[in-house]
Amino acid sequence: MEHITEQLKAAQAAKKAVQRLTAVTKKSILTALSTGLREQQQEIIAANALDLAKMDPQDPKVDRLLLDAPRIEGLADAVRAIAELPDPTGQLIVDRKLDNGLLLRKMTVALGVVAVIYESRPNVTIDVAALCLQSGNVCLLRGGTDAFNTNTILVHIIQEALRKAGVNPLIVQLLPADRKFVMELLTATKYVDIIIPRGSQSLIDYVRQHAKVPVIETGAGVCHTFVDATADLSKAVAIVANAKISRPSVCNALDTILVHSAVLEDFINLLVTPFKEASIEVFADPRAYLFFKKCSYPYLQEASEADYGREFLSLKCSVSVVDDLAEALAHIACYSSKHSECIISADASNISDFMNDVDAAAVYTNASTRFTDGGEFGLGAEIGISTQKLHARGPFALEKLVTEKWFVTGNGQIR
Numbered sequence: 001m002e003h004i005t006e007q008l009k010a011a012q013a014a015k016k017a018v019q020r021l022t023a024v025t026k027k028s029i030l031t032a033l034s035t036g037l038r039e040q041q042q043e044i045i046a047a048n049a050l051d052l053a054k055m056d057p058q059d060p061k062v063d064r065l066l067l068d069a070p071r072i073e074g075l076a077d078a079v080r081a082i083a084e085l086p087d088p089t090g091q092l093i094v095d096r097k098l099d100n101g102l103l104l105r106k107m108t109v110a111l112g113v114v115a116v117i118y119e120s121r122p123n124v125t126i127d128v129a130a131l132c133l134q135s136g137n138v139c140l141l142r143g144g145t146d147a148f149n150t151n152t153i154l155v156h157i158i159q160e161a162l163r164k165a166g167v168n169p170l171i172v173q174l175l176p177a178d179r180k181f182v183m184e185l186l187t188a189t190k191y192v193d194i195i196i197p198r199g200s201q202s203l204i205d206y207v208r209q210h211a212k213v214p215v216i217e218t219g220a221g222v223c224h225t226f227v228d229a230t231a232d233l234s235k236a237v238a239i240v241a242n243a244k245i246s247r248p249s250v251c252n253a254l255d256t257i258l259v260h261s262a263v264l265e266d267f268i269n270l271l272v273t274p275f276k277e278a279s280i281e282v283f284a285d286p287r288a289y290l291f292f293k294k295c296s297y298p299y300l301q302e303a304s305e306a307d308y309g310r311e312f313l314s315l316k317c318s319v320s321v322v323d324d325l326a327e328a329l330a331h332i333a334c335y336s337s338k339h340s341e342c343i344i345s346a347d348a349s350n351i352s353d354f355m356n357d358v359d360a361a362a363v364y365t366n367a368s369t370r371f372t373d374g375g376e377f378g379l380g381a382e383i384g385i386s387t388q389k390l391h392a393r394g395p396f397a398l399e400k401l402v403t404e405k406w407f408v409t410g411n412g413q414i415r
Contacts, residue, residue, distance in 0.1 A: 004181050008191035010170045011113045011138045017168040019110055019136045023087055025165060026134055030083035032161040033130065037076040040157055044072055047153040048122070051146060060314035063249040064120040065147055075126045078381045082130045085380050088402045089136050103409040108402040110136035112193035115175075115185055116383065117142045117207060119199035122150040127381040129158050129172045135401035140192065142175040142185060144199075151177075186211040196396070198384040201311065201337075216391055218384025220311045221251030221339035223369045226328040226354070228345035229262040233270055235366065236344040241274040243342070243368040249313050251385055252340050252372040256308060256318045258328045264321055265291050272297050280315050283307040287321040309335035325350050329357055336360060338387045340369040361387050361394040 021029075037044070048067040055062055067075075094106035114137045118124045125141055132139035143151040151174055159169035175181060186195065189212050197207035201220040208215055225243060227236045243254035259267055268291040275282065276297065283303040284292050292300050307318040308331070322328045332341055342364035343354040355363050362372045362385075372395065374382030379397035386392040392400040 004175055004184055007140070007173055007175060008113075008185075008188050011140055011173060012191045014138045014168045014170045015110075015112055018133065018138055018171045019089075021133075021136065021167065025167070026087070027083045029133060029161050029165045029167065030079050030130055032164060033126075033158060034076040034079040034083070036157045036161055037072055037079065037126070040153070041069060041072050044150065044153055044157075045069070047149040050149040051122075055146060060249045061120045061146065063247070065122065065150070067122055067150060071123065075123055078375065079126060079130045081375075082134050082380050082398065085134060085398050087134065087136070088399050091402075093404065100413050101411060102413055105407040105409075106404055107407060109405045111401055111403055113138045113140065113191060114401070115140040115142065115188075115192050115195045115213070117182070117185070117195065117197045117199070117203065119144040119203060120146055121198075122147045122154060124198060124383075125151050125154045125174075126158070128383055129155075131381060131383060131398050131401060133171065135398055137401055138171050140173050140175055140185070142182070143177060145177040148177050183210065186213060189213055196383055216396065217386060217388045218396055219251075219339055219387030220337050221253070221369075221372075221385065222255050222309055222311050222335060222337040223252060223340045223342075224256045224258055224332050224336060225254055225342040225344065225369065226258040226322070226325075226332070227260060227263060227267055228325065228328075228343060228347060228350055229260040230346040230350070231260075231263060231267075231344040232346065233263060233267050236267060237270045237274065239342070239344055239366065239368050240271065241278075243370055244280060244317050245274065245278045245315070246368075246370055248315050250370075251311070252369050253313070254317060254369060255310060255312050256320065256331075256335065258320055258322050258331055259288065260328075261287070261321050261323050264288065268292060268295060275299075278315060280317060283316065283318040285318075285320045288319040292319075309337075311337070325353060329354065332358055332360075339385060340364065340372040342367065342369050361385060 089108050089110050091108040096104045116128050155174040158172045162169040192213045195213045196216050197204045198218045272295045281299045283301045285303050303318050338360045340362040341358045341360045345351050351365050374395035374397040377395050379395050382395045382397045384396050386396045
């Protein structure tokens with residue numbers, strides 16, 4: 001294959017088919033997809049094993065690539081949940097009659113052809129396809145080579161559900177993983193309406209720099225938690241441990257702990273136990289390093305400048321000591337990716353200042369950043385977490401897979 005033009009043309013041609021689907025038909029297709037995932041669970045696991053076999057078992061991406069029985073069940077449940085969500089298209093935003101008699105209505109409509117470029121995570125294949133179907137969009141899926149076998153079987157199951165419903169299966173397509181086709185996709189303004197990159201910062205930067213098709217970013221997560229002087233330290237340790245340990249390979253996991261100097265020793269004395277049990281490698285600044293060393297912490301490194309603003313995506317984090325809220329805010333402003341940031345505090349004034357001053361898609365008080373997720377926010381599955389400010393910010397879910405269109409009705413008016 002030299003070009004993907006025919007796939008792009010087929011996607012554009014499939015727009016009418018998906019936009020004409022009734023709510024009943026879409027629900028039926030998604031229900032069949034959910035059932036198909038459960039019925040073909042062993043085939044999915046077998047394909048996934050082929051992809052996992054190509055990867056170093058110590059690579060943190062293994063966790064993101066893995067699809068086992070519980071995760072497949074979770075995907076099937078998520079698809080059923082999406083089927084129950086209201087169609088975001090056809091919503092009346094403005095209904096107005098002008099003095100000249102023109103009737104104006106502004107409605108939500110599907111984006112059109114949505115292309116998603118992503119790495120490692122085969123769950124994205126199902127989430128994106130289900131969300132696009134429910135919102136009347138065609139989707140083009142460009143996954144990475146590391147998940148090729150898994151993505152292939154998943155798209156086969158999706159297209160099977162479409163065929164059984166008598167619907168054009170090219171509403172959902174898997175593009176070749178070969179990098180030589182990426183630039184063709186990024187510049188396909190005639191066929192693609194929006195591109196959404198989901199993955200590493202380098203992937204996002206590449207798409208943003210080279211795309212001629214409009215881009216909605218789902219950004220990398222460099223997430224901070226600030227432990228204030230008034231923090232309940234037992235609560236702080238539980239929150240920090242959850243944010244770092246529960247699933248370190250995802251974008252809402254903790255990367256940097258900022259600790260107020262007034263509670264530094266007490267906090268570290270409590271933190272070393274859960275961190276040691278999870279073998280967390282800590283990159284500490286000079287003040288924090290001394291206290292970790294005093295506790296004989298075994299997985300300790302001196303932090304360098306490169307360890308701040310770093311998305312670890314593994315059992316690693318950096319620790320920096322600050323003397324007040326202003327210093328914490330300055331650190332976050334310098335190194336944040338504007339994804340999710342947290343303060344642990346009992347000081348109402350500091351909490352208010354933090355929540356209002358921090359520029360991020362999600363800001364937290366006394367809770368783990370791991371909650372930044374479409375499902376956790378009650379939005380259903382998501383395409384990713386948007387860190388930009390145009391169109392979508394935060395969990396990029398079903399409700400944002402639309403744009404607006406004006407419908408103007410006249411009776412011979414001229415200007």
